[in-house]
Amino acid sequence: MPALADALVPWFRAHARDLPWRRPGYGAWGTLVSEFMLQQTPVARVIPHLEAWLARWPTPAALAADPPAEAVRQWANLGYPRRALWLHRAAVEIRDRHAGVVPRDVDALLALTGIGDYTARAVAVFAYGDRHPVVDTNTRRVIARVVDGRAQPGTPHRRDLAAMAALLPEDVADAAAMNAATMELGQVICTARAPRCDECPLRDTCAWLAAGRPETEDTRRRQARYEGSDRQARGAVLRQLRDGDPAPALQDAVIAEWPDRAQRDRAILSLLSDGLIEADGETLRLPR
DNA sequence: GACACGTGGTC
DNA sequence: TGACCAAGTGT
Known part of the structure; x- marks a missing residue:
């Protein structure tokens, strides 16, 4: 291995x-x-x-x-x-x-x-137990630190897939375990904030730890504010249609108290476009 | 490749 | 308190 x-x-x-x-x-x-x-x-x-x-x-x-x-x-x-x-x-x-x-x-x-x-x-x-590299956000962080000595991923997804492939044992069961193990390490030990390096099974070989856990230029995009966002409006519309009265809702009655009228209409349009809701005459409902 | 996409927990 | 974070995908 x-x-x-x-x-x-x-x-x-x-x-x-x-x-x-x-x-x-x-x-x-x-x-x-x-x-x-x-x-x-x-x-x-x-x-x-x-x-x-x-x-x-x-x-x-x-x-x-x-x-x-x-x-x-x-x-x-x-x-x-x-x-x-x-x-x-x-x-x-x-x-x-x-x-x-x-x-x-x-x-x-x-x-x-x-x-x-x-x-x-x-x-x-x-x-199915087949042998492929599996790369999620945890895997990317673990590879960034252990292999590349960086605090955060930064590398293209494509490269991480190749890096993970190179780490897989030949044995099929061991390869599956390695994929799961890398994800698990990222979730419980090599976490995004406050990693627990003293408990890490890779602490003797980790490039990032050996380098003194240097900060890396943060290339992550900031998550957009949720409060007041279109996403919040979509969530409110869908919540009403999902959890509200069993009867379909008149379009003007959907989140009628929403402060921003244009945003409300935008939310309804985009949900229709996604197929998450349907128009039935004057009413809106979940898709049948 | 950047961006939009929900919701709730954490520090 | 508010920003960050969470086993990604489709456009």
């Missing part, structure tokens, strides 16, 4: 958290749903939503048989509700193009709605 995997894989096997999707036989559908929910969303918030989702829709075909509105409602306040819509579309595609079986091939996975480079590889590796 490459040197880093020699230290990291045993650490992972000893310390891995007991997460639902790591249970034996969790299944490719469970893995796929978990990966959709985990996109930009912390583990602790995902777990209860995931279990409720899989209890209601234990297969892609079960989800595909219900209207997208039900997926958006079940998604509740998890955030980025487009993911609920995309997950529903992916379930329909899996039913129609893959006989209801989550595909194993990375390119077939990439062709599904809402699945990008990370999720496709994550499903192939964690659900």
